[in-house]
Amino acid sequence: MRWLLVAVIAAATTISDVLQAAAMKRHGEIRDFRPGALRRVLALLARNKLIIASVAAMAISFFAFIALLSVADLSFSVPATAASYVLETVLAKYLLKEPVTLGRWAGASLVACGVALLAL
Amino acid sequence: MNVHASRLRLKTRFFTFLVVLSSVCGNFSLSWGMRQFGRLVSLSPLAYVRAVANPWVALGITLLILWLFSHMALLSWADLSYVLPVTSIGYVLSALAGNLFLHEVISRWRWAGISLIVAGVFLVARTAPHHSGAAS
Numbered sequence: 533m534r535w536l537l538v539a540v541i542a543a544a545t546t547i548s549d550v551l552q553a554a555a556m557k558r559h560g561e562i563r564d565f566r567p568g569a570l571r572r573v574l575a576l577l578a579r580n581k582l583i584i585a586s587v588a589a590m591a592i593s594f595f596a597f598i599a600l601l602s603v604a605d606l607s608f609s610v611p612a613t614a615a616s617y618v619l620e621t622v623l624a625k626y627l628l629k630e631p632v633t634l635g636r637w638a639g640a641s642l643v644a645c646g647v648a649l650l651a652l
Numbered sequence: 653m654n655v656h657a658s659r660l661r662l663k664t665r666f667f668t669f670l671v672v673l674s675s676v677c678g679n680f681s682l683s684w685g686m687r688q689f690g691r692l693v694s695l696s697p698l699a700y701v702r703a704v705a706n707p708w709v710a711l712g713i714t715l716l717i718l719w720l721f722s723h724m725a726l727l728s729w730a731d732l733s734y735v736l737p738v739t740s741i742g743y744v745l746s747a748l749a750g751n752l753f754l755h756e757v758i759s760r761w762r763w764a765g766i767s768l769i770v771a772g773v774f775l776v777a778r779t780a781p782h783h784s785g786a787a788s
Binding site: 549550552553556557559560561562574577583587590598601617620621624625628630632633635636638639640641642643645646647648649650652 | 686720721723724725727728729731732733734735736737740743747759761762764765766767768769770771772773774775776778779
């Protein structure tokens with residue numbers, strides 16, 4: 533049961549982040565931070581299918597995380613997010629076509645190992 | 653280093669700070685509220701509605717909405733492979749907050765984990781936030 537929840541959390545988090553990143557890349561850099569402009573951006577993004585799917589995946593991951601917390605310790609739940617670091621970096625390279633440099637690979641791997649160690 | 657690049661760096665730092673702060677405070681507030689609420693093992697939506705009525709849980713959700721917006725803004729110009737490791741400094745702050753405010757013990761393994769995360773964040777933060785075709 534716990535490992536099933538861990539798998540659901542890792543998959544849902546990864547899907548949510550990648551969809552969100554894809555949508556925001558397409559939208560382009562937000563430069564205007566005045567309230568009116570931000571409202572327009574939000575209204576635009578609220579109708580974006582990628583963002584809607586991303587928020588849905590985030591909700592699945594959130595409720596699965598709460599469910600996991602009720603059957604396992606927080607320290608068990610943390611490594612679920614470590615697995616998604618490497619997976620997301622791979623997807624960022626091949627799906628989002630980000631040039632992942634050696635420094636970023638090294639950094640992401642260090643962070644993933646570090647998060648896994650936090651569980652001990 | 654031109655003006656645009658240094659402005660972008662400043663903007664990236666500010667939004668990274670916002671993302672980390674809202675996630676650390678949001679999660680802290682959520683877990684504090686859920687502790688008061690007690691075990692939530694229910695399939696009934698009503699139980700979740702009652703949990704959300706707790707002021708700490710409500711504050712936590714508000715902060716997580718702020719997290720969502722600042723995360724989206726940051727991703728509009730920075731790469732996911734940059735944002736992901738850099739914002740993970742939040743794990744370190746959460747562990748330190750647990751140690752300071754909730755008197756949780758940080759074991760030697762945890763200190764090792766914290767050091768690895770800090771090293772990883774430092775490595776990635778040195779790279780440019782944005783490599784792929786400029787967001788025009």
